[in-house]
Amino acid sequence: MKRLALLAAAVAIGLSSLPAEAAKVRIGYWSSGVSLGFGSFLEAGKFMEKQGLEAEFVKFPDVNAPTKAMAASAIDFAIGASAGSAFSVAADGLPMSIVLATQVADLDFVVMADSPITKMEELKGKKIGMSPSGSATAAISSAILIKNYGMTASDFEAVPGADPRLAQFLVQKNIDAAALRTVTIALLPDVKLRKLSTFRAEWAKITGKPAAPVLGVGLMRNEWMKANPEAAAKVIAGMRNAFEAGKADKAAVAKALMAAGNIPEDDAKAYAALWDGIYTVSMEPADIASMKAEFEVFKSVGAVKGDLPDAALNPSPYEASKAIK
Template sequence: MKRIAIVAAAFAAMLGAAAPAQAEKVRIGYWSSGVSLGFGAVLESGKFMEKEGLEVEYVKFPDVNAPTKAMAAGGIDFALGAPAAAAMSVAADGLPMSIVLATQVAELDFVVPDDSPIKSMADLKGKKIGGSPAGSATAAIASAVFEKNYGFASSDYTLVPGNDPRLAQFLVQKDIDAAALRTVTLALVKDVKLRKIGSFREEWKTLSKSDAPPVLGVGLMRNDWLKANPDAAAKVVAAMRKCFEFGKSDKAAVAKALIDAANMKEDDAKAYAALWDGIYTVSMEPADVASLKAEFEVFKSVSAVKGDLPDSALPTAPYEASKSIK
């Protein structure tokens, strides 16, 4: 009997060794519009997560703040472009999620109709200004710019929320006086004559006294999943990094992914793809952590966030571990 037991145990061990390793599962969420759409489309079509051995489920949301809310409810494990302000806010509040990557740079311009009498940012006092909804990083950055650079109180202008195509339409209809629009959008609305009066990069440089551009989107990860799957977390970051590098080197493939995923016209997809290098980033170097902390303090100064952002909310382990994944 003892020998039979030994043989059975050895046979079971052989079966276990022969069985393929079970793929680690990850649920990835992103906003199905705005800048998140482009990266998400290329990430999915290129199967970058799957190539790292992950079993992935993509969940797309119609609202920019929805991925963060879904993560708080345990519905997803990773958000590839969560609004920086909202992500910082939930982390400061102690919700169990962490910022593991900077993923999007705030490449936006303040624009007005070409025939508008508005000549400068200072002329926006008392005006209707279109932008992303409250809770978004875009809204928080714009609020900080108006208050710190121009002395505007929140009562000195009216924020009209909406997505970029809608805001461009509002400008044409003269329903708003100005808008903060992404450079991607401006490249696509060729038939609308708009005039730039300022940019997020330059205004942020003045505000922060730093050359680092403001971070618009971050990679947000659920703490329970991160703790239970440290190796998979590194694979997620590795897939993000490889997708970013792929997009930099193959603009035609980016355009094709946008045509297929977003039903975008070829010319529009090519214009979007050409901006890839400037609107995306996949990094969590010490400089990125410092920039995120500085951004939090700016947001806090205009009451866009509260509390303190602990170091534990900005773990760099997944990013560092991803560097060894070839």
């Protein structure tokens, strides 16, 4: 009996020394726009794997698709879900939480250099290109025109499209103006554009604060987060480490973009140079207050409905991640 007891103890010790099975997380991101830069660098640098996670990256061709995929339990975390759609699902009570601010709205209102339009007030009655309905960019664009310039939704025609298509529409005179990401403008040196204003300046007029509006958020499925609290914190730690690494090594960011998006080297470098201004990984009290204010602005112009529950903005994984390197 004594021998059997010793054998059992030895087996127990051996099992306890085996490495724990890595938690699996399915991470989704839009394979275009601003999401492409962070997503491709996060994936190429294996920042999740360095946290001991088994990561599966799922790319989507549509800006609102990651949020829809999470609602269908097809992914566990979206690195840059549209703030607009994230606010909507949170207000509707769907089982997912905003756990990070990840992208800021670094966009400009632009026209062609030869356009007769010289100021924002003159956009009334015009065709304005912006991201598709449901995106944070569309909601912010509408809020700016309505709040700052006294327009109604019927005073301008919103023409939806991805940035490259909107730039093409501008050149072809199919639209009068567009809200374009600074990343996109940097990649169009041969297209002569004139800036009318910036999202940052216009948002400051609305809120009275200098911070740019949040464009993308880290959205996490509640069921997965509850089942994997330690892994949830590791996901945030991986995001934070990727953000800091991108700030320090723009060449690596450009390399990841070139590989993931088949982007020319000069374009990839121009994109990477904007890293510090278009991304963030934060869920401090100020971020939460900013997103609550943004929800109210969106609600005032009809972009979202209902109320945003406090529980929908969950800083717990972010706070727990501070103890992880």
